[in-house]
Amino acid sequence: MTGQLTWLVTGCSSGMGEGLVRAILAAGDQVIATARARNSDALDRIAPLKEAGAAVMELDVTASAEVLNAKAKEAWAIYGKIDVLVNNAAYIDAGVFEEIDEAFLTQAIRTNAIGPLNLTRAFLPYMRDRRTGTILFMSSVGAYYGAPGASAYAGSKGLLEGLVPNLSLEIEQFGLRTCMVTPGYFRTSVMTPGNILYRAPNPLSEYVETNLLVKAGCDAADGNQPGDPLKAGALIVEAVRVR
Numbered sequence: 001m002t003g004q005l006t007w008l009v010t011g012c013s014s015g016m017g018e019g020l021v022r023a024i025l026a027a028g029d030q031v032i033a034t035a036r037a038r039n040s041d042a043l044d045r046i047a048p049l050k051e052a053g054a055a056v057m058e059l060d061v062t063a064s065a066e067v068l069n070a071k072a073k074e075a076w077a078i079y080g081k082i083d084v085l086v087n088n089a090a091y092i093d094a095g096v097f098e099e100i101d102e103a104f105l106t107q108a109i110r111t112n113a114i115g116p117l118n119l120t121r122a123f124l125p126y127m128r129d130r131r132t133g134t135i136l137f138m139s140s141v142g143a144y145y146g147a148p149g150a151s152a153y154a155g156s157k158g159l160l161e162g163l164v165p166n167l168s169l170e171i172e173q174f175g176l177r178t179c180m181v182t183p184g185y186f187r188t189s190v191m192t193p194g195n196i197l198y199r200a201p202n203p204l205s206e207y208v209e210t211n212l213l214v215k216a217g218c219d220a221a222d223g224n225q226p227g228d229p230l231k232a233g234a235l236i237v238e239a240v241r242v243r
Contacts, residue, residue: 001083001132001241002241004028004030005083005084006029006030006079006082006083007024007031007085008034008075008082008086009021009031009032009034009086010061010088010089010116011036011088011089012034012046012049013035013042013046017033017088017089018033018046018049018229019228019229019230019233020229020232020233020236020237021033021233022049023230024054024237025053026234027234027241031054032056033046033055033057034046034056036058036059036061042058043056055078055079061089061111061115061119062110062114062115068122071119071122072122076123076126082123082127082133084135084240085136086138087136089111089116090157091111092108092150092153093108093152093196093197093198094199094215095201096148096149096200096210097151097152098202099203100152100199100200100201101202104199105152105155107152109155112156113156116137124176127174128171131174133177134176134177134243135176135178136178136179136236136240137164137180138181139157139182140154140182141182142154142157143161143182148214149214177243179243183227183232185225198214
């Protein structure tokens with residue numbers, strides 16, 4: 001893709017989303033940075049990105065189809081187009097599979113997979129009309145490599161990995177393409193105490209040691225991940241442009 005691109009990125013209050021927005025701006029492109037409202041503070045949390053030059057708006061990917069359609073219309077009106085939609089918003093709670101329940105699993109899938117897919121559906125009519133556009137999904141290496149306590153998160157990302165290649169074949173006739181980014185461990189706040197929760201709706205004594213090991217592993221990894229979100233953002237921008 002050439003010329004000045006217009007991006008929309010979800011989940012921009014920190015981590016990979018923030019790094020990508022800053023890389024997009026550094027490349028001279030336009031970007032709409034979004035964040036989910038928590039106690040009505042969504043725009044406050046991404047105010048630094050607005051100061052850096054991004055347009056900003058509140059967007060919750062788990063909202064209803066009606067709301068997401070309205071958000072797509074609102075976003076499209078800002079610059080008159082969206083060249084690249086980046087489905088980045090996600091979360092992770094840790095829980096051993098036998099101790100979690102259907103609600104735990106459903107919430108992960110709804111936020112990390114169904115939400116991004118519903119948002120994609122909201123933007124597809126606009127992109128089809130223009131006959132150009134890239135839809136990018138942030139997956140995770142966890143979809144391929146297991147880790148104790150991560151079954152809900154990994155499963156939600158695996159859903160994207162399985163579905164998106166089929167979507168790609170369906171929309172290529174309209175000049176649209178998909179891009180799947182499958183990162184490893186990056187220095188984000190995902191494992192910071194208070195962000196990652198350790199939940200066991202159905203606690204079992206047999207998993208006490210497992211849960212202690214999961215928490216210890218997350219605590220040890222927090223802040224020590226090898227990946228740099230800013231460098232990842234620059235590589236993503238480059239990949240979208242050269243494809």
